[in-house]
Amino acid sequence: MIEVKNVKKNYGRKQVLKGLSFTAEKGEITCLIGVNGVGKTTIMKAIMALTPINSGEILIDGEKIRKESFEKITFIPDTITMLPQMKICEAFAFMADFYKNWNFQRAEELLQFFKLDPTERIANLSKGNTAKVNMLLGLALDADYLLMDEPFSGIDIFSREQITEVFTSHLIEERGVIITTHEISDIEHLIDKAVLIDNGEVIKEFSVEEMRENEGKSVVDIMWEVYQR
Amino acid sequence: MTVKFNNRDPVYVQVIRHFKEQIAKGYFEPGQETPSRRELANQLKINPNTAQRAYKEMEEQGLIFTEGNMPSCITKDEAVLKSVREELIMEAVDLFLGSIQSINVPLEEVLELVKKKHEVKSGEAEDSK
Numbered sequence: 011m012i013e014v015k016n017v018k019k020n021y022g023r024k025q026v027l028k029g030l031s032f033t034a035e036k037g038e039i040t041c042l043i044g045v046n047g048v049g050k051t052t053i054m055k056a057i058m059a060l061t062p063i064n065s066g067e068i069l070i071d072g073e074k075i076r077k078e079s080f081e082k083i084t085f086i087p088d089t090i091t092m093l094p095q096m097k098i099c100e101a102f103a104f105m106a107d108f109y110k111n112w113n114f115q116r117a118e119e120l121l122q123f124f125k126l127d128p129t130e131r132i133a134n135l136s137k138g139n140t141a142k143v144n145m146l147l148g149l150a151l152d153a154d155y156l157l158m159d160e161p162f163s164g165i166d167i168f169s170r171e172q173i174t175e176v177f178t179s180h181l182i183e184e185r186g187v188i189i190t191t192h193e194i195s196d197i198e199h200l201i202d203k204a205v206l207i208d209n210g211e212v213i214k215e216f217s218v219e220e221m222r223e224n225e226g227k228s229v230v231d232i233m234w235e236v237y238q239r
Numbered sequence: 240m241t242v243k244f245n246n247r248d249p250v251y252v253q254v255i256r257h258f259k260e261q262i263a264k265g266y267f268e269p270g271q272e273t274p275s276r277r278e279l280a281n282q283l284k285i286n287p288n289t290a291q292r293a294y295k296e297m298e299e300q301g302l303i304f305t306e307g308n309m310p311s312c313i314t315k316d317e318a319v320l321k322s323v324r325e326e327l328i329m330e331a332v333d334l335f336l337g338s339i340q341s342i343n344v345p346l347e348e349v350l351e352l353v354k355k356k357h358e359v360k361s362g363e364a365e366d367s368k
Contacts, residue, residue, distance in 0.1 A: 178280045228246030
């Protein structure tokens, strides 16, 4: 379980996270929802210790993040971090050098799944294919937790379908996933839990299936209720 | 197998309904193996936890059964199979009656129309074969 407890974060004088708390379970897909600029990416960076927090606590399976944690948790940012002149297969070698938990077999499987050519240079890939390679590099790690920042932004509907397919397959199963998005309607029935964020705070955290069962409301319905106030 | 899910009813309930329809249509035969939890999630593009929940509920309702470590199968219990069909028919009839009552049409007129429409529709279905 990832626990984010009362996290506060300032960029200069501007407070972007105002005592934000939520939890994400292993084996579940947790979706952070909010319009642009509410602090979704900052939360992910804070979980990965890529940015310092001013106060609060973040625990991964009850422990604070340390060097070894990076074999257990991985972050897929919204832009690829590999050097553009690298070929896909070279990026694989790079990952294998850096991570003990790089799963070469899974990487190969994903290449086929996404129909990508390993000899292609990253710089020459289309936007959609770049996004797929980016996702592949994260998914091929044997990590317990995956953080994905806007995996669907700027991607056509066919590629989007492929990516949603990943979410229902063994590639994700049993792992804990946190994704951020502002386009929830496509993936509503894929996620377990929704965390609505506004202005650096969690305004609602709920199980989507329970919400449908008890109140007959979709995530989008709740968003209307919450954000129109 | 694709199913269009709505976002307001629990997905597991919609999955169970889908299974019931398939059983009523005879697409799923008694004793037939059902896809594994993972396969189902992948086919219907749903969360594996939801697929699990649907199977658990269907097991409790006696729609499917599991023996030991074997894959789950559609029930062979005639009574259950019959009740599934009846349940779906009754639901459709109730829904129909609800919308007919609100416009105050006499029963005879409606029945005549239903009969005619049904003949046309099944005729079309025959032609397209």
